[in-house]
Amino acid sequence: MASDEFDIIRRYFNSSELAFPIPELSLGIGDDCALLRPAAGMQLAISMDILQEGVHFLPDADPYLLGQRTLLVNLSDLAAMGARPICFTLGLCLPTADEVWLDGFSKGLAQVAREHRCTLVGGDLSASNPAHASKTLCVQVHGELPVGTALRRSGAKIGDLIFVTGTLGDAAAGLKVLRNACKESLSKLHRAALVDAFFVPESRIEAGQLLRSLASACIDLSDGLASDLLHILQASDVGARIELDALPLSAALRAAHSEAEQRRLAISGGDDYELCFTLPAENTEAMRQALGAIGVSVTGIGAITAGTDIQWRELGEPVVLKISGYKHFHSALAGVVEGAH
Amino acid sequence: MASDEFDIIRRYFNSSELAFPIPELSLGIGDDCALLRPAAGMQLAISMDILQEGVHFLPDADPYLLGQRTLLVNLSDLAAMGARPICFTLGLCLPTADEVWLDGFSKGLAQVAREHRCTLVGGDLSASNPAHASKTLCVQVHGELPVGTALRRSGAKIGDLIFVTGTLGDAAAGLKVLRNACKESLSKLHRAALVDAFFVPESRIEAGQLLRSLASACIDLSDGLASDLLHILQASDVGARIELDALPLSAALRAAHSEAEQRRLAISGGDDYELCFTLPAENTEAMRQALGAIGVSVTGIGAITAGTDIQWRELGEPVVLKISGYKHFHSALAGVVEGAH
Numbered sequence: 001m002a003s004d005e006f007d008i009i010r011r012y013f014n015s016s017e018l019a020f021p022i023p024e025l026s027l028g029i030g031d032d033c034a035l036l037r038p039a040a041g042m043q044l045a046i047s048m049d050i051l052q053e054g055v056h057f058l059p060d061a062d063p064y065l066l067g068q069r070t071l072l073v074n075l076s077d078l079a080a081m082g083a084r085p086i087c088f089t090l091g092l093c094l095p096t097a098d099e100v101w102l103d104g105f106s107k108g109l110a111q112v113a114r115e116h117r118c119t120l121v122g123g124d125l126s127a128s129n130p131a132h133a134s135k136t137l138c139v140q141v142h143g144e145l146p147v148g149t150a151l152r153r154s155g156a157k158i159g160d161l162i163f164v165t166g167t168l169g170d171a172a173a174g175l176k177v178l179r180n181a182c183k184e185s186l187s188k189l190h191r192a193a194l195v196d197a198f199f200v201p202e203s204r205i206e207a208g209q210l211l212r213s214l215a216s217a218c219i220d221l222s223d224g225l226a227s228d229l230l231h232i233l234q235a236s237d238v239g240a241r242i243e244l245d246a247l248p249l250s251a252a253l254r255a256a257h258s259e260a261e262q263r264r265l266a267i268s269g270g271d272d273y274e275l276c277f278t279l280p281a282e283n284t285e286a287m288r289q290a291l292g293a294i295g296v297s298v299t300g301i302g303a304i305t306a307g308t309d310i311q312w313r314e315l316g317e318p319v320v321l322k323i324s325g326y327k328h329f330h331s332a333l334a335g336v337v338e339g340a341h
Numbered sequence: 342m343a344s345d346e347f348d349i350i351r352r353y354f355n356s357s358e359l360a361f362p363i364p365e366l367s368l369g370i371g372d373d374c375a376l377l378r379p380a381a382g383m384q385l386a387i388s389m390d391i392l393q394e395g396v397h398f399l400p401d402a403d404p405y406l407l408g409q410r411t412l413l414v415n416l417s418d419l420a421a422m423g424a425r426p427i428c429f430t431l432g433l434c435l436p437t438a439d440e441v442w443l444d445g446f447s448k449g450l451a452q453v454a455r456e457h458r459c460t461l462v463g464g465d466l467s468a469s470n471p472a473h474a475s476k477t478l479c480v481q482v483h484g485e486l487p488v489g490t491a492l493r494r495s496g497a498k499i500g501d502l503i504f505v506t507g508t509l510g511d512a513a514a515g516l517k518v519l520r521n522a523c524k525e526s527l528s529k530l531h532r533a534a535l536v537d538a539f540f541v542p543e544s545r546i547e548a549g550q551l552l553r554s555l556a557s558a559c560i561d562l563s564d565g566l567a568s569d570l571l572h573i574l575q576a577s578d579v580g581a582r583i584e585l586d587a588l589p590l591s592a593a594l595r596a597a598h599s600e601a602e603q604r605r606l607a608i609s610g611g612d613d614y615e616l617c618f619t620l621p622a623e624n625t626e627a628m629r630q631a632l633g634a635i636g637v638s639v640t641g642i643g644a645i646t647a648g649t650d651i652q653w654r655e656l657g658e659p660v661v662l663k664i665s666g667y668k669h670f671h672s673a674l675a676g677v678v679e680g681a682h
Contacts, residue, residue: 026384026488026491027491027493030494030576031422031491031493031494031495031576032388032418032419032421032422032494032559032560032561033386033387033388033418033419033421033422033424033484033491034386034387034388035384035385035386035422035491036384036385036387037379037384037385037488038378038379038385043367043376043377043378044376044377044378044379044385045374045375045376045377046374046375046377046430046462046463046483047373047374047375047463048430048431048432048463048464048465048479048481049432049465050432050433050434050464050465050467050477050479051467052434052467052469052470052477053470054470054471054472054473055434055467055468055469055470055471056467077373077374078373078374080373080374081372081373081374081376083374089387089389089481090389091389091390091391091432091479092391093391093393093396093477121387122387122388122389123389123391124389124390124391124479126391126392126393126396126397127396128393128396129393129394129395129396129473129475130395130396131395131473131475132395132470132472132473132475134470134472134473136391136393136434136477138389138391138432138465138479140389140430140481142387143374147367147378150367150368150374150376152368152372153371153372153373154372218373219373220373235371235372
C-alpha cells in the first residue's frame with residue numbers, strides 16, 4: 001500500500017512514461033515549482049479544467065479511460081487556439097490511495113501524454129474530504145505557439161463560413177450508453193463507438209495548428225454547438241445561420257436514437273471536443289486539403305451573418321429550437337451527470 | 342442570483358480588481374486559453390495547489406480570509422524559488438452559487454492579487470457533486486525569474502547554515518484557536534494574531550527574490566519544518582543539525598500553549614509558509630542586511646552536516662523527537678483538518 005503522497009507521486013506519476021524531458025522544461029517534478037522556457041518567438045497558451053466525480057464522470061468510470069479523457073479534454077483547449085502541447089500539471093483529491101485506480105489512471109494519462117509529447121511537470125495530491133470521499137481532478141495544460149498567431153474566438157467576420165470537425169453528439173450518446181439510456185437493440189460495435197467518443201475524444205491538436213493560418217475564429221465544442229458557437233458570436237459581435245440538415249452525424253448515433261434525439265445530442269449534448277471554426281470562403285479549398293491530408297473530416301454547417309444570435313434552418317427554412325448548453329448551477333444541482341464540462 | 346458559470350465569472354472574477362493587464366499577458370480570461378510571454382532572458386516558474394473543504398479549510402471559513410489564504414499559500418511556492426509572481430489560474434467546484442461567499446472570496450483573492458501584481462488569467466468553474474456539496478479550490482501560480490537563477494532544494498552543502506524567516510507554529514496554533522483547542526485565558530490579541538497567521542501568512546515573495554544570489558537551497562514551510570527540511574536534505578544528499586532552543590516562537594504561541602506543544606507546533610504543525618533556507622556562512626551578513634532592509638526577521642536554527650537525516654539538539658545535546666509531517670493518506674482519512682497542506 002502506497003503510504004503517503006510522496007510515495008504515490010514517485011510510484012505512479014514521476015515515471016519516465018509520464019514525466020519525460022522536453023526542451024522547454026528546465027525543471028520538472030520535485031521542487032517548489034517547475035521551470036519552463038518557451039522557445040524564442042513563441043508564447044505559452046494555458047488552460048485549466050476541473051473535473052469532479054458525480055458531475056463530470058461516473059464514480060465507476062474505468063480509470064485508464066478516465067486518465068485518457070482527463071488529459072484529452074484539456075488538450076482540446078490547446079487545439080482550439082492552434083497551440084502545440086508541451087506540458088501539464090495535475091491536482092488530485094482522492095479518498096483513498098487505491099492502487100488499482102492509481103495504476104490505471106496514471107497509465108491512461110501516460111498514453112495520451114506520450115502520444116502528444118505533453119509531459120507531467122508538477123501538481124498536487126491530497127486526500128479528499130473524508131465525509132464525502134469522492135475524486136476531484138484538476139489539469140492545467142501548457143502549449144506553445146508563435147507570438148501573434150493564436151486562433152481566437154473574436155475573429156469571425158460576416159460572410160465567413162462555419163465548419164466543424166468530425167461528427168457531433170456521439171460523446172453525449174456514449175454517456176447515455178453508460179447509463180443504459182439507449183435502444184436495447186443497439187449493436188455492440190455502435191455502443192463501443194459511442195462510449196469511445198465520450199472517453200477518448202479524437203485529438204484535434206494537429207488540425208488546430210493547421211488552421212492557425214486559415215481560420216478566422218475557433219472554439220472547441222465542450223458544452224455543445226448551440227452554447228459554444230454563441231461564444232464565437234459574442235466575441236466577434238456577429239450572428240450565424242446554421243443548416244440543421246448539414247450537421248455531421250455518425251452511423252452509431254443514427255442507430256442509437258430517434259431523429260429528434262440525434263439532433264438534440266448533436267446541438268446541445270456536449271463533450272464532443274471537436275473544433276468549430278469560421279473562415280473566409282476563399283480559404284475553404286486550402287483548409288479542406290490541409291485537414292484531408294491528416295485524415296480529419298470536416299463539414300460546412302452554415303455561415304456568419306449580421307446579428308447577434310444563431311438562426312437555425314431546416315430544408316432552407318428558419319426553425320425555432322428550444323435548446324441550451326449546460327448550465328452548471330442549474331441542472332448540475334439536480335444531480336445530472338450528462339453534459340457537465 | 343447569478344444564473345450560470347459565465348455570469349459568475351463575469352460578476353466576480355473578471356473584474357479589473359482581479360483580472361488586470363500585465364506586460365507578460367497577451368490574452369486573459371474569455372477564450373479557450375490564456376496567452377503568456379515571459380520577458381527576454383526570463384523563465385516561468387509554475388506551481389499548483391488543490392484545497393478541499395474539510396481537509397484544508399473549515400466549512401465555515403470566512404470567504405474573504407479564505408480567498409487571501411488560497412492565493413498566498415500558492416505564492417509561497419514562488420517565493421521559495423525566488424520568482425516574481427505574474428499571474429494565476431483558478432479552478433473552483435462549488436455546491437451553490439452563494440453570492441455572499443463568491444463576493445467575499447473574490448475580494449480576498451483580489452486583495453492579494455493586487456498587492457503582488459499577480460493577475461487572474463483563466464480557470465474553470467463547476468458545480469460540485471450534489472451528493473457531497475463541498476468546495477474544492479485549485480490554484481496555479483506563474484512567476485518569472487532570470488534563467489538559471491532559481492533557488493532549488495538541491496543546493497545545500499555541508500557546513501552551510503540553516504535559517505528560517507518569521508516565527509514557526511503560529512498558523513497551526515491559529516487553527517487550534519478556530520477549533521477552540523487553546524487556553525481559555527488566551528487574550529483576544531493573541532488569538533487574533535494566531536488566526537491571522539493561519540489565514541494570512543506573511544508573504545515572503547520579496548525575501549525569496551533577494552535570496553536568489555545568496556542562499557544555496559530554499560523551501561517554503563507548508564508541512565512543517567521536520568518534514569520540509571527533509572526535502573532539502575534528500576535533494577541535496579546531506580544531513581542537518583537543528584538547535585531546538587533556537588526555533589523562533591512568537592509571544593502569542595508562547596501564551597497559548599505549553600512548551601512541549603509550542604515545540605510540536607513549531608516543528609510539525611505546518612501551514613506557516615515561512616522560508617527555510619541554507620547558505621554559506623560567508624553570506625550571512627549580506628543576507629541579514631538584505632532581509633533586514635525589507636523588515637523580514639530571520640533566525641539561524643542549525644547547520645548542514647554529513648548524513649541523511651535531521652539531528653535535533655537541545656542545550657547542546659542530541660535529543661530524540663517523535664514527530665512527523667502531515668501524511669495525506671494517514672491522518673486525513675481520520676477526518677482531521679489540522680495540518681493538511
